[in-house]
Amino acid sequence: MSSPSTETSRLETVRLWDPLLRIYHWLLAFCVIAAWGLGKFGPDVMTLHFYFGYAVLGLLAFRLVWGFIGPEHARFGNFAYGPFAILRYGVGMFRRRPSYWRGHNPLGGAFVFIILGVLLAQAVTGLFADPEDYINVGPLAEYAGSDGARQALAWHDLLGWWVLGLTALHIAAIGFYRRWKNEDLIRPMLTGVKTVRKEA
Amino acid sequence: MRKILMASALIALPLTAFAAPAEDVAEARKGFYKLLGIEMDGLVSMVKGETEYSAEKAQGHAADIKTLTQYNMGDIYAPGTSNADLPGKTRALPAIWEDGAGVQEKGMAFVKAVENLNAVAVDGKDELAKAVQQLGGACKACHDDYRAKDF
Numbered sequence: 001m002s003s004p005s006t007e008t009s010r011l012e013t014v015r016l017w018d019p020l021l022r023i024y025h026w027l028l029a030f031c032v033i034a035a036w037g038l039g040k041f042g043p044d045v046m047t048l049h050f051y052f053g054y055a056v057l058g059l060l061a062f063r064l065v066w067g068f069i070g071p072e073h074a075r076f077g078n079f080a081y082g083p084f085a086i087l088r089y090g091v092g093m094f095r096r097r098p099s100y101w102r103g104h105n106p107l108g109g110a111f112v113f114i115i116l117g118v119l120l121a122q123a124v125t126g127l128f129a130d131p132e133d134y135i136n137v138g139p140l141a142e143y144a145g146s147d148g149a150r151q152a153l154a155w156h157d158l159l160g161w162w163v164l165g166l167t168a169l170h171i172a173a174i175g176f177y178r179r180w181k182n183e184d185l186i187r188p189m190l191t192g193v194k195t196v197r198k199e200a
Numbered sequence: 201m202r203k204i205l206m207a208s209a210l211i212a213l214p215l216t217a218f219a220a221p222a223e224d225v226a227e228a229r230k231g232f233y234k235l236l237g238i239e240m241d242g243l244v245s246m247v248k249g250e251t252e253y254s255a256e257k258a259q260g261h262a263a264d265i266k267t268l269t270q271y272n273m274g275d276i277y278a279p280g281t282s283n284a285d286l287p288g289k290t291r292a293l294p295a296i297w298e299d300g301a302g303v304q305e306k307g308m309a310f311v312k313a314v315e316n317l318n319a320v321a322v323d324g325k326d327e328l329a330k331a332v333q334q335l336g337g338a339c340k341a342c343h344d345d346y347r348a349k350d351f
């Protein structure tokens with residue numbers, strides 16, 4: 001076990017998250033929450049829900065591109081870990097000290113892939129869904145046929161609860177890092193700057 | 201005694217035959233909404249501009265929908281015909297039969313929307329669009345609470 005001073009000497013504060021990624025993150029959070037709330041509690045004519053859904057699709061398209069051509073820590077390859085690395089991180093994460101991880105940690109990286117996949121599926125099923133109320137028909141529902149449009153609606157409904165659960169898990173994890181591990185993950189997503197372990 | 205039993209069996213038999221089989225009820229119910237649906241399709245295509253607005257046609261669709269609201273729904277909502285009773289055959293949730301007040305309220309909103317539609321259908325495309333939105337909202341209100349998303 002190293003003393004605190006040597007621990008500090010192994011750390012550095014760096015620019016981790018690029019500006020576009022941060023803007024994307026907060027826009028996505030806003031659009032997903034808005035689309036979800038409008039879907040459940042919004043007016044009968046769901047035009048705004050549709051617009052926020054399109055915005056989510058656009059943001060996901062950006063993320064897909066950024067995952068291949070963006071800066072190091074935005075790239076998918078940077079946080080795609082194998083099951084053993086994910087498991088090892090998951091076991092060690094309950095230690096009461098900051099992770100000082102540079103980028104997405106293995107478990108958080110797996111979460112990114114899952115939530116991006118679920119959000120994409122949610123947005124796409126919405127395009128094909130037909131609730132048969134003649135006012136809120138998905139723009140591509142006519143290409144799905146009536147069975148397809150109904151199944152899309154059923155998935156859109158189910159995935160809505162997945163989105164809620166994953167968002168709650170995400171916020172709970174941020175709270176866990178703050179309270180239990182004494183590591184603030186919100187500020188780095190606002191400023192881009194994070195204290196991380198020096199690379200060997 | 202035996203004679204009485206025979207006689208009562210003869211009387212009872214036609215009585216049970218009066219109640220339609222549950223599956224037929226579910227079929228008829230879907231048929232009712234299909235009728236409603238094709239009239240709505242005619243209106244929506246005018247609102248969207250896929251077909252040209254015609255006061256006469258709009259009034260015709262509105263009148264047909266009004267006719268449908270005069271049908272007594274009791275028979276096609278006979279008890280024992282929810283999606284719990286007939287899995288895979290209907291999406292009607294048991295809540296319909298458990299929440300009479302809620303169904304009543306939404307049904308009244310539907311009837312009001314149909315009345316409004318009939319009042320304004322000839323007043324031009326914009327007025328029709330608003331009335332169709334109101335009616336669509338009435339469709340949505342029931343679908344949200346009383347219809348399963350899939351079979």
